[in-house]
Structures are given as structure tokens and as C-alpha cells.
Amino acid sequence: MDEFFPRRNILEPHKLSSFSLPLILLIILINFTIPSSSLSSFSPADNYLIDCGSSQQTKLSDGRTFKSERDTASLLSSSDDVQISADSTSISAAKALSSSIPSSSLPLFTTLRVFSEESTYSFHISQAGTHFVRLYFFPVPHATYNFTAATFTVTADNYVLLEDFSVSDYATFVYKEYFVNASDRFSLVFKPKKKSFAFINAIEVVSAPDSLVADSATAVFSSGVFNGLFKNYAFQVFYRLNVGGPNLGPENDTLYRTWESDSAYNAFVQGSKSVSVSPKTVKYRENNGELSLTPLIAPNWVYASAQEMQDPVVMEPNFNLTWRFSVDQGFSYLIRMHFCDIVSLALNSLYFNVYINEMIAVSSLDLSSLTGALATAYYRDFVLDSANVTNSSIMVQVGCANLQSGVRNAILNGLEIIKISNSAGSLNGTFTVDGKYKGPGSSALSPMKIVAAVGLGLAVTVMFLLGAVCVRWQRRPQGWEKRKSFSSWLLPLQAGYSSANYWSSRSSSRRSSLFGSRRSKSGYSGYFASSVYFGRVFTLGELQAATQNFDEKAVIGVGGFGKVYLGVLEDGTKLAIKRGNPSSEQGINEFKTEIEMLSKLRHRHLVSLIGFCDEQSEMILVYEYMANGPLRDHLYGSNLPPLSWKQRLEICIGAARGLHYLHTGAAQGIIHRDVKTTNILLDDNFVAKVADFGLSKAAPSLDKTHVSTAVKGSFGYLDPEYFRRQQLTEKSDVYSFGVVLFEALCARTVIDPKLPREQVSLAEWAMHWHRKGMIEKIIDPHIASNINGESLKKFLEAAEKCLTEYGVDRPSMGDVLWNLEYSLQLQEAASMQVEDKSECMIIGMEKQSNGIDSKEGLDFEIADDSSVTVEGSSLFSQMGHFQGR
Incomplete structure (x- = not known):
């Protein structure tokens, strides 16, 4: 522990007398060997x-x-x-x-x-x-x-x-x-x-001890509180971390717990910095009047170390320290976070946000206002519901609050992730102690309950429909009676006219903050009146009816902005409805940006924004429904059948076309800034479309080389040059797309902290094997045997160039697209050659069976070298007409 908790030498060695030296050594020895348990004893x-x-x-x-x-x-x-x-x-x-x-x-x-x-x-x-x-x-x-x-x-x-x-x-x-x-x-x-x-x-x-457990915790994503936790459930400790510090064994804990170092789970090592003080400086006080916080909660060794931001001034508020954990799907989790402000020099100077699975858990947390002093222990309990655990993982983040003053920093001292037993009373399955199944679909309903549920559902639907009609009637445009039909105002509203009438004087203060000075004196949003919005303005009632009042069963995804629901309109049209988190002010800028960007963009390989809703402080975006979901789900982490190499090439080409259009096809170029496999969605025909424009930025004008902006994006995909210099260009998207290419080839997560350090980053690991000429060692085994060598070579050439360290040396998306299309044509040509070879062999066998020499009547002879062809063959004809784009 000496090297981890260094102490200042008060006396110089040459000034110590022969009597004082043993005394000083004894004091130091006692200081380092007394475990934290001595501070608070417990006799079970x-x-x-x-x-x-x-x-x-x-x-x-x-x-x-x-x-x-x-x-x-x-x-x-x-x-x-x-x-x-x-x-x-x-x-x-x-x-x-x-x-x-x-x-x-x-x-x-x-x-x-x-x-x-x-x-x-x-x-x-x-x-x-x-x-x-x-x-x-x-x-x-x-x-x-x-x-x-x-x-x-x-x-x-x-x-x-x-x-x-x-x-x-x-x-x-x-x-x-x-x-x-x-x-x-x-x-x-x-x-x-x-x-x-x-x-x-x-x-x-x-x-x-009684003080160890609280019977309630804050619910993540909702403002509610979970009660009766320790009375009604059993728990399993999955992770217990000493963040920023070394492993702590039972000898350092009054309750003989083991605290593991966080290094294996830190998803952003470059952005974090370990900091520590002497454990003696840590103080314990009442936890906001709720519980007596003692070393029984966590030893002072835990609170004496932390991870803080490496360079918070450069990173800006929205760059977060991140930890990722693999957990079991289908269970809820208690997350206990330990804090102790050992970095601030004054009270009320450190404010930071806490996120769990990209959802806000605490906004602008000020530890000193809760503890009344610096270097004072504090903890908070949260419950993450099983519905919000995606891809069998939990991500915990802390980042600067977006404030104009205060220290731009964030810290975390300790972390515990604890599994909560499910409805079967199990921590490891779906069967009860007496062997009864309590998994999905186990609660059979009686006929009476089914009838009652159906009747209630119909009644609620009718009420929503009537409510929607009433709302439309009240908001009917002037002169509606002169139009040809009643449906002229009930059907989807279009363009600036509908928007202007929609933004009524009853707009919330939240909407005011969204559009700011663009609000006109007439009481509606001048933003949409001045820039035509080609989409539908949905009422909240319409979207509630489409999603059965935002039923959890309709959730098809969860992101930082909020949950995504599958909605079905009365005519059977399916929609993807992204609902902003109602308990958080996060996402307002993303909401505005998404509408701004997608209102101007229409392309076959960009997800279309159908409309939006901004009613009763809601922020809801409505998109076309992509039946096959994100590309990542088809690569790993699910039970979906693997994609073929040709399918992966076609999907990458589609995404590249979408990004190429963003960079060059719009009136002003657009930088996506969050290119990743979860933002490449697939429709029912596996056509790829780029999605999620909440972080997008307009590209620099001709007289500028870059956009200076806070670093945002996803770990593993982030352009290192953009991170270092905070200078955003289209080449940042190109780097991220290069990671996507290797992800499609290798079918593994881009950041996996459980792997050895050299394998954690897919981009680094793939480039390591590519430089050695042995990339086949990490290619997805589902496709390894079906990839044509020349096709793979062209694909790797594109991916390698995308990951070049400096943006100026990277290709444009147009060049990347050309290489991918070339790679696909090489793959198709090789496949056709195999088919032609097989067909010719069959014809020869047929002629032999009819007494005809196998070489007669053939235009050419099949060679052993599959790459050799002759003019006049269908293969040569195909290869002679390559299309660049």
C-alpha cells in the first residue's frame, strides 16, 4: 500500500537520532498495518x-x-x-x-x-x-x-x-x-x-449489520423509489470495486469483503486518472440524515482513492468516465456508488452527473452539500430494472455537469453491482425452489381475465381515439369547413402551415428553452415556420394509442435519449417511436438536432423521420420502422442467424452510401459523429440505413478545415485525432466507419475490457493481425471459409486506410465506398466462377453419358486455377463491366 498512498516525509533522515528512528518506524508501521476495520468493529x-x-x-x-x-x-x-x-x-x-x-x-x-x-x-x-x-x-x-x-x-x-x-x-x-x-x-x-x-x-x-442495507433505492429512468428491497428479495454480489485503488482483501474490511481494482472494467483508461489520499483523512457522517454511514458501508481505503477526469477542461462536460460490466440478462440490479470528494479545494465547487446505461441517474451531484465537508464518505443506491439491461451489460458513467462555473471534473470512489432475485425467487434461473417454472409466458390468464383485459383495452383505445379527435377539432385550422372533406384536417398535417398552428400558446417552458429566441410573438415556434418541416406532427394521444400507452412490451430498444417503442397506426403502418426520458432535461439539443437534420435529408440509406411530438413536456421522435433492427444484433450478442459475407458487404456499402450523401450530397455537408453498428439499421430486406443524428454537426465551410467542438461519440469508435485536438472533420466519421468494417468482419464488440489489454480494442487488435498478414485468425468463423481472397484484400485495404492516425491521410467516404463496391464485385465474380465451373463439369458429365467427348462443343476448358478465364466466357463479361459507384 505504501506506493499507492504515499505520505509526505516530515523529518529528513539525516536529522533523526538513534532513539527517534525506531519510534518513527513503529508509527509508520502501525499506520500502514491497522486495517480499516479497527475504525468500526462489528460482532456478528x-x-x-x-x-x-x-x-x-x-x-x-x-x-x-x-x-x-x-x-x-x-x-x-x-x-x-x-x-x-x-x-x-x-x-x-x-x-x-x-x-x-x-x-x-x-x-x-x-x-x-x-x-x-x-x-x-x-x-x-x-x-x-x-x-x-x-x-x-x-x-x-x-x-x-x-x-x-x-x-x-x-x-x-x-x-x-x-x-x-x-x-x-x-x-x-x-x-x-x-x-x-x-x-x-x-x-x-x-x-x-x-x-x-x-x-x-x-x-x-x-x-x-443493519446499517449495511437500505430497504429502498432510487429507480433509474423513473422518478420512483423501490421499497421493500431487502425484505422481499435475495441478492448476489456481482462486482465490488475499489475504484482508482488496488485490490483490497478481507483483512482490509471489517466485514471481510473483497474489493477488486477497477482497471479491468475501465472502458476509457485514457480519460481517467487515479487519485488518492491517506485513508486517515476520510471522515464518516450521517448520510443525509437517512443512514449512519460508517466503515461498515465501505472501508476508508475505498473512499481514499478515486478515478477523476484526466483532462476535464479539454474534455468538456459531456465526456464521461465509463465502466462496463457483463451481467445476466433478465434480472434487475442494485447499483451502489461510493463517493468521497478528495479532489476539491473548496466546498460546492464540484458538480457532476451520474449515468447508468446511458440514462441519467443523478443530475449535478454536489457532494459537499450532502455531506457538509470535503473528504467525507457518501453513497447512493439505484435499481436498474431488468427491462433496461440490454446486451447483458451495465454501463456506469460520471461526467461534468453542464454548468458555467465550478470545477470541470467528476469522480467515483467505489462501486457495487448486485443482482436482485427474480419473480421465481431465483438468482440463477427461472424455476422456484419447488421446481415451478416462473419464466416468460408462465403467468397463464383465466378466460374471465382475458375478456376483462380485452374489454379494458378496447375502452382505453376508444377513449384515446375520441381524445385525439377532440384535440384535432380544437386545433382545426381556419377555414377548414371550406375544404373538400372532413379528413382534410384530421389526416397528417404537412409543412410550415401545420407546424405553425401546432405550436400553440400553451407551449411548455421546456419547449421555450428548446427553440429559445426563435419563438415569435404570435405564440408559436418560428423555428418550424421559418424552415419548412416536411413531416407529420403527431399528438401525444396518437402515439399513446399506437404503443398501447407506451407499454413496456412494445419497447424495442433503449438509448441515451430514451426508450424506442414499436408503434402501429390504425392503418397498420408500423413506426419506431423514440420517447425522450421525461424525468430528465437531457436530450433537448439532440431532439432539436435530429429534427433539423432529418427534415432536410432524404436518402435511401438514411432512416426517415416521419414526424415528432412535443406535447405536455414530451420529446418524441417518430421514424420509419426497421424490421431487422441494428446491424450489431446480427453480428454478435443475439441468437439471430449470422449474415453471409456478401450480406455484410452490401450492408457496409449501404451505410457508406448514406454517409457519403451526408458528407457531400446535402446543401451543407453533415458530420454524423456517432457512426457505429447500433446506428446502422436494417429494413425487412436487409437494406442498411444510417440512424440517430442527435450528435450530428454541420461540416466546416470552405474557408475552414474543421469544426471546434466538445468531444462526443462512442468509445471504441472515437477518432483519436478528434479526441486529442477537439477538431471535428468528415474524416472522424471515416475513422468510426473503419471500426465498423472490422466489426462486421470479426463479429466481436469494439471494446471488451474482460480481454487481455492488447485485445481490448478491436481496432488495435485487428490492425495488429492485419500488419502481420494473419487477419484470418480473428475473422468471424461463420464467414471465414466463404470469403474470396481478393475481395478480402480490397476490404482490408479500405478498413486500414480508414484507421490511419491522421485524418488528412484517410480516404473520403466516396473512396471507401468505391473500394467496398469493388470488393463486392470481386466476391460476386468469384462466386460466379465457381458456379460456372460446376455447371461446365455437369455438362461434360452429361455429354460423356451420351457417348460424346467431354471436350467437344465447349468454348473453353476449365482450368485448375480458378482465377484464370478466357474471353467470351460469361465470367469475363461480368468482370469487364465493373462499376466504380
């Missing part, structure tokens, strides 16, 4: 520590003593179990691959107990409440038992902790930590799968 009422399979008690270096099986035999009801010991070689090998396991815990993995039938540990609980349940697993190599094949379920009273669990690798330590409400007789049951067995190395069942 229940403290069961069992070293399973051990014939004697095991004392750990962190001070805990685990009892032997002999001492705890009365707790176990099992008629058939076996004790096994692991050899030291396998333990050492596993330790080398499991750096996150504290060294003090290693002795617990040396022995284990095996169960061939259902077995139960029963614990007497002297004080009801939340308890830690910690389980240790290590599949030791053994002559009789293949522990990597063991499959079993573990339950704790009414909760399923593990369902059909197995450890597939001999060199893997597995440590599971849970919070479970326990009372009276608490049972831990191990149930082997049929023809299998169960095993366990060590068990902890320990009381948790």
Missing part, C-alpha cells in the same frame, strides 16, 4: 465458518478461523458424502489465473466435500435479518471424480442461489457472495442433477 450474532472436507480447523491470515467438518458435523444432514483434498500444484496453478481471489482465502480451496444425493446444512439463526452467504468452489483434479462435470442446484430457504451450476475449468476458483434474509432455522441445500453429484469447498453464513 451468527458466524458460521466451515472449511468443508477439512479434518481440522483452518486459520486464515486475515484473522478468521474456519471450523472443520468434525466440529460442524451436526449442521449437515447427508448419508453419503466424501472428503477430498487438493494437491498444492493445482492450487498454485489456479491462483496464477485467478488474481482477484485474495491470498488469505487460498487455504479454503484445498479441501472439499462431495454429495451424491440431496444434502442440507441447517443453521440456527439467533438474530433474524440479512446474512452473508458465501460459497467457495474449486474443481480439483481427481482420479475418481470429474468435478468439472458436476452439475447441481443450491437453494437457501425460499431462494434459488444456483441452478444447474457447474465449474467447467479445473484452473478456476469460484467465489459466490449473497445477501439472504434468514430467521430461525436457515437451510442451505445442495441438490445434484440426476446421475451427477455436488461439491463445496467452504461455506460462510454470517450476520450482516
Whole structure:
């Protein structure tokens, strides 16, 4: 710890007397060896520590003593179990691959107990409440038992902790930590799968302090609060991080928790900087009058370190520190964030925002106003609903608040991500303790309930329709009665006329802030009156009816702006309806930009904006529906069938055409600024269209080379030159598109912090293998055998040039498009050559069967070299008419 928490030398060495030197050394030794637990002791009422399979008690270096099986035999009801010991070689090998396991815990993995039938540990609980349940697993190599094949379920009273669990690798330590409400007789049951067995190395069942758990937390995306958390659910700790600091073992924590360094999960290492102070400077106070915050919440070592922004003045407010985590889909998560302002020099000078999965969790958080002092511990609990967990990942971000004053910085000291049990009472599946299925579609409705639901739905729909008609009637344009039909004002409104009448004097203050000085004295938005908007202005009632009042079942995506719903109009037209987060002021600029940009743009490879709604403080954008969703879903992270190489080329070409049009086809060039595979959408015919123009910027005029602007974009796709210089050009889109090309080729995420450091960035990893001439090693195996070599060479040439370090050396999107079209034609030509070869072979066989020489009547002979052709063949004819664009 000495190098991580450096201390200032008060006395110079040459001034120390022979008496004072030992004294000073003793003080320093005490200062560094006293764990944070000494600051706040806790004596658990229940403290069961069992070293399973051990014939004697095991004392750990962190001070805990685990009892032997002999001492705890009365707790176990099992008629058939076996004790096994692991050899030291396998333990050492596993330790080398499991750096996150504290060294003090290693002795617990040396022995284990095996169960061939259902077995139960029963614990007497002297004080009801939340308890830690910690389980240790290590599949030791053994002559009789293949522990990597063991499959079993573990339950704790009414909760399923593990369902059909197995450890597939001999060199893997597995440590599971849970919070479970326990009372009276608490049972831990191990149930082997049929023809299998169960095993366990060590068990902890320990009381948790009341101050550790809160029974409520803030709901992400809504302004509500989740109550009854620890009374109604069980929890599993997925991640517990000491952000900005080293790994902390149980010896540094009063409750013997392990805190892992955040380095493996930091998605933007270049933008973050570790900072630390002496743990002694950390203070604990009342947490806003709600809970007594002590080292039991987190040790002072956690609050004494943090990650802050590397260069916040350059990055501007919307550039965020980011951490990414892989989690299980279908579960909600409790996210506890620890803060301690160890970077500010004065109170009320640090304001920052907190985001979870790109949704605002806290806006303009001011720690000093909550704690009343600097260097004072504080934490906040959030619940992320399962519906907002996408692609089996959680992203936590902190970034500067968009304020005119204050320190432009953001910090995070510690982070815990904890899984919440589902409706089945399970933390690992969809079945209850008694084996009942409680997964999707399990709640069957009775006929009466179905009739009632249908009747209610029809009534609500009729009410919405009537409401929409009334709203339209009240807002009917002047002289509507002179028009030819009643539907002339009920049907979609068009152009400046409709917009002007729509923006009524009842516009909200939010709308005022959106259009600012453009609002005219007449009470409507002069913005749309002055720049014609070719689209439909939807009423809120229309969109509520189309989405069944924004039913969660209609959600087809979630982004930083808000959720995207599938809507169906009365005529059956499907729409993608993007609804801004109503609890946040974020996204107003993006809302305006999207309307500005897409109102001017029409192209086959750009997603069309159908209309919008800005009613009752809502910000809603309506697009054409893209049936096959984002390109990324067809590359990885879903069960969709893989795309062929030709399909991927065609999709990349479509996206390139859309970007080329943006850069050169509009009246003034447009820079997209967020090119990525989730913003390339596919229609029902797999035609690619570029989407999401919320971050787009007008390209520089002829007398300028760039646009100076705050850095925005997505990690992994961000142009490094743009990041360094904050100078945006069309070549920033070209760089991002180069990453997309490698993503399409390799079918892996662009940033994967779980991989070794050199593999984290796809762009760097792909270029590494390409320079070595061995790119085939990382190509998606689904397409590797079907790619023509010349087609791949041309494709890689385009991708490599896109990722050139300096923008001036990168090609234009037009040049990239030409290379991709050439690559596609090479692929198609190779395919035709194979088809022609096969056809000729079949013809020859037919002539042989008719007694005709196979060489007679043929214009040419099939050669062994598939690249050789002769003039007059259909293949040569095809290749002789390449089209550049």
C-alpha cells in the first residue's frame, strides 16, 4: 500500500537520532498495518465458518478461523458424502489465473466435500435479518471424480442461489457472495442433477449489520423509489470495486469483503486518472440524515482513492468516465456508488452527473452539500430494472455537469453491482425452489381475465381515439369547413402551415428553452415556420394509442435519449417511436438536432423521420420502422442467424452510401459523429440505413478545415485525432466507419475490457493481425471459409486506410465506398466462377453419358486455377463491366 498512498516525509533522515528512528518506524508501521476495520468493529450474532472436507480447523491470515467438518458435523444432514483434498500444484496453478481471489482465502480451496444425493446444512439463526452467504468452489483434479462435470442446484430457504451450476475449468476458483434474509432455522441445500453429484469447498453464513442495507433505492429512468428491497428479495454480489485503488482483501474490511481494482472494467483508461489520499483523512457522517454511514458501508481505503477526469477542461462536460460490466440478462440490479470528494479545494465547487446505461441517474451531484465537508464518505443506491439491461451489460458513467462555473471534473470512489432475485425467487434461473417454472409466458390468464383485459383495452383505445379527435377539432385550422372533406384536417398535417398552428400558446417552458429566441410573438415556434418541416406532427394521444400507452412490451430498444417503442397506426403502418426520458432535461439539443437534420435529408440509406411530438413536456421522435433492427444484433450478442459475407458487404456499402450523401450530397455537408453498428439499421430486406443524428454537426465551410467542438461519440469508435485536438472533420466519421468494417468482419464488440489489454480494442487488435498478414485468425468463423481472397484484400485495404492516425491521410467516404463496391464485385465474380465451373463439369458429365467427348462443343476448358478465364466466357463479361459507384 505504501506506493499507492504515499505520505509526505516530515523529518529528513539525516536529522533523526538513534532513539527517534525506531519510534518513527513503529508509527509508520502501525499506520500502514491497522486495517480499516479497527475504525468500526462489528460482532456478528451468527458466524458460521466451515472449511468443508477439512479434518481440522483452518486459520486464515486475515484473522478468521474456519471450523472443520468434525466440529460442524451436526449442521449437515447427508448419508453419503466424501472428503477430498487438493494437491498444492493445482492450487498454485489456479491462483496464477485467478488474481482477484485474495491470498488469505487460498487455504479454503484445498479441501472439499462431495454429495451424491440431496444434502442440507441447517443453521440456527439467533438474530433474524440479512446474512452473508458465501460459497467457495474449486474443481480439483481427481482420479475418481470429474468435478468439472458436476452439475447441481443450491437453494437457501425460499431462494434459488444456483441452478444447474457447474465449474467447467479445473484452473478456476469460484467465489459466490449473497445477501439472504434468514430467521430461525436457515437451510442451505445442495441438490445434484440426476446421475451427477455436488461439491463445496467452504461455506460462510454470517450476520450482516443493519446499517449495511437500505430497504429502498432510487429507480433509474423513473422518478420512483423501490421499497421493500431487502425484505422481499435475495441478492448476489456481482462486482465490488475499489475504484482508482488496488485490490483490497478481507483483512482490509471489517466485514471481510473483497474489493477488486477497477482497471479491468475501465472502458476509457485514457480519460481517467487515479487519485488518492491517506485513508486517515476520510471522515464518516450521517448520510443525509437517512443512514449512519460508517466503515461498515465501505472501508476508508475505498473512499481514499478515486478515478477523476484526466483532462476535464479539454474534455468538456459531456465526456464521461465509463465502466462496463457483463451481467445476466433478465434480472434487475442494485447499483451502489461510493463517493468521497478528495479532489476539491473548496466546498460546492464540484458538480457532476451520474449515468447508468446511458440514462441519467443523478443530475449535478454536489457532494459537499450532502455531506457538509470535503473528504467525507457518501453513497447512493439505484435499481436498474431488468427491462433496461440490454446486451447483458451495465454501463456506469460520471461526467461534468453542464454548468458555467465550478470545477470541470467528476469522480467515483467505489462501486457495487448486485443482482436482485427474480419473480421465481431465483438468482440463477427461472424455476422456484419447488421446481415451478416462473419464466416468460408462465403467468397463464383465466378466460374471465382475458375478456376483462380485452374489454379494458378496447375502452382505453376508444377513449384515446375520441381524445385525439377532440384535440384535432380544437386545433382545426381556419377555414377548414371550406375544404373538400372532413379528413382534410384530421389526416397528417404537412409543412410550415401545420407546424405553425401546432405550436400553440400553451407551449411548455421546456419547449421555450428548446427553440429559445426563435419563438415569435404570435405564440408559436418560428423555428418550424421559418424552415419548412416536411413531416407529420403527431399528438401525444396518437402515439399513446399506437404503443398501447407506451407499454413496456412494445419497447424495442433503449438509448441515451430514451426508450424506442414499436408503434402501429390504425392503418397498420408500423413506426419506431423514440420517447425522450421525461424525468430528465437531457436530450433537448439532440431532439432539436435530429429534427433539423432529418427534415432536410432524404436518402435511401438514411432512416426517415416521419414526424415528432412535443406535447405536455414530451420529446418524441417518430421514424420509419426497421424490421431487422441494428446491424450489431446480427453480428454478435443475439441468437439471430449470422449474415453471409456478401450480406455484410452490401450492408457496409449501404451505410457508406448514406454517409457519403451526408458528407457531400446535402446543401451543407453533415458530420454524423456517432457512426457505429447500433446506428446502422436494417429494413425487412436487409437494406442498411444510417440512424440517430442527435450528435450530428454541420461540416466546416470552405474557408475552414474543421469544426471546434466538445468531444462526443462512442468509445471504441472515437477518432483519436478528434479526441486529442477537439477538431471535428468528415474524416472522424471515416475513422468510426473503419471500426465498423472490422466489426462486421470479426463479429466481436469494439471494446471488451474482460480481454487481455492488447485485445481490448478491436481496432488495435485487428490492425495488429492485419500488419502481420494473419487477419484470418480473428475473422468471424461463420464467414471465414466463404470469403474470396481478393475481395478480402480490397476490404482490408479500405478498413486500414480508414484507421490511419491522421485524418488528412484517410480516404473520403466516396473512396471507401468505391473500394467496398469493388470488393463486392470481386466476391460476386468469384462466386460466379465457381458456379460456372460446376455447371461446365455437369455438362461434360452429361455429354460423356451420351457417348460424346467431354471436350467437344465447349468454348473453353476449365482450368485448375480458378482465377484464370478466357474471353467470351460469361465470367469475363461480368468482370469487364465493373462499376466504380
